Amino acid sequence: AQRVTQPEKLLSVFKGAPVELKCNYSYSGSPELFWYVQYSRQRLQLLLRHISRESIKGFTADLNKGETSFHLKKPFAQEEDSAMYYCAPPAYGNNRLAFGKGNQVVVIP
């Protein structure tokens, strides 16, 4: 089963500064990972998935098998990035318990 760890609960950054949310995973096979985001008063939604290798809203996440990490990064934070972010494996099999505590990001104007 995949497990993910998000060490920081609250991350405050100034607008325009880089932001990095850490996610480490443990898995015996090929990892499959997602980042979900929840903006204020909105429902939780998918931000990006590693298989797509895409950049969404300026965010990217690279799978580093050597470090077993899937950190979420954005070079220049914007106020609208203030939200709750969750790293997660796909929700099937033994992975269903794996949503973590998430990271609360606050972008300071």
Place this chain on the structure above:
Amino acid sequence: GAGVSQSPSNKVTEKGKDVELRCDPISGHTALYWYRQSLGQGLEFLIYFQGNSAPDKSGLPSDRFSAERTGGSVSTLTIQRTQQEDSAVYLCASSPSMSSYNEQFFGPGTRLTVL
């Protein structure tokens, strides 16, 4: 099309009462999940339904919690003899199948307050 819907959006109840929370998944989605979201605890998995298979109840915190999914569509989460620690936002999500590439689509949640 319509997304996942949940009702009620807010529920205030007294300690010891039973509550029922409803989830309408996206039509055609075979997988349905219930989570509990509370401050400082993140997203806690409760129960999972996949098609006609027996549900995975491994996340239910106590036997006061139960859930049903009728006809492979609508699901109801029931909490009996509610306690103050049950206060949280209860989220429902659905996905098309068990494929690992499928994202979960979340509902707006039901905010439960137990007085």
